[in-house]
Amino acid sequence: MKISVIIPVYNAEKFITQAVESALQFQEVSEVVLVEDNSPDNALEVCKKLAENNPRVKLYQHPDKKNHGAGASRNLGIEKSSGDFVAFLDADDFYLPNRFDAEKELFKNTEVEGVYGAIGVKYYSEKAREQYFHIYQEKLDTVYKKAKPEDVCPGQMNLRGSFGLIHLDTLTIRKSALYKMPNLFNASLRLHQDTEFTIRLSYYLKLFTGINDEAIAIRGVHENNRITKIETKEVKPASTKILMWNQLKNWAENEPNFPEEYKKHIERTQRSFEIANAGFVKKWAMIVKYFFLDFQSIRSGLYNINFRKDLF
Known part of the structure; x- marks a missing residue:
């Protein structure tokens, strides 16, 4: 080798x-x-x-x-x-x-x-x-x-x-x-x-x-x-993850034959971090919206530690 x-x-x-x-x-x-x-x-x-x-x-x-x-x-x-x-x-x-x-x-x-x-x-x-x-x-x-x-x-x-x-x-x-x-x-x-x-x-x-x-x-x-700024709240943890999952979403959408199940999961994960990063009013408005439109987005977010930490 x-x-x-x-x-x-x-x-x-x-x-x-x-x-x-x-x-x-x-x-x-x-x-x-x-x-x-x-x-x-x-x-x-x-x-x-x-x-x-x-x-x-x-x-x-x-x-x-x-x-x-x-x-x-x-x-x-x-x-x-x-x-x-x-x-x-x-x-x-x-x-x-x-x-x-x-x-x-x-x-x-x-x-x-x-x-x-x-x-x-x-x-x-x-x-x-x-x-x-x-x-x-x-x-x-x-x-x-x-x-x-x-x-x-x-x-x-x-x-x-x-x-x-x-x-x-x-x-x-x-x-x-x-x-x-x-x-x-x-x-x-x-x-x-x-x-x-x-x-x-x-x-x-x-x-x-x-x-x-x-x-x-x-x-x-x-x-x-490098993680110092995140942990000290100079940067919100969810905001950096939104960028990452957005890049994955763009990749998945342009990848031929990428499984629809995977695409949906990436979209939901990105959405959960967007909710976590939103202000108080917008956060709960999004939660109510997706509770009816796509409850799985809320559920997947609640299982994410960073999401839970910032949500409540």
Whole structure:
């Protein structure tokens, strides 16, 4: 196996060395592709030293040297990658020694186009623990059960009950299969572009469960995580999810032969977040309206934790 590990780098000077070293521990990793995204800190200089000291580390920036977001940075990393397989890693996260154990076996089957596993959590400070423990706790974040490839897409959309989401740090893709997707990461989304990507990916590719009963990577949680603005209410959680589900809705509507059941579910999920994001009067007006027109929209919203949190 020749694996290209793609790491978008933004404001991560304290963590990027650990991330890179965790990827370089594997002989199967032929290169670590860093895409530095105009960081306000000293991350670019740290990346330059990493690239100078190890020929397997490749450093790129966007042509205009400006900030384009994680989605666009991952797209550039994929474009520059030369491996037969592509894996991803956030700059403040790191791999564990068992990261590619399942992949080495599963990818012997040429029908396997992608493999995903479980991610754990590490709090880099007590402040981060206090701020985010209610979200991540100490639990594994993963698809909760081994699933057939055809069940992964509806499972991630929570179409038939709780299923979990694929975290990019645990995802490895056969690069030749990746281009079955008409588009890669949605660069217009600054948040949730990873979830939007994995949902679409699981529609086109055969993705298999790897190790999901123990962590194969660690999510590093600190005070400056991108989710901070959401959790501190600088941005309403529902508003960012509306954008994501709207993009999925547009994709589904233009995808030939996309199941009507899936389309309806995406529309209802988007609607539930629109209700959650509305002002008090409009919120309840929408609830009354859809109680009669499409009660399932209200029901699906009530089962969404973020929706419930903002509704009452």
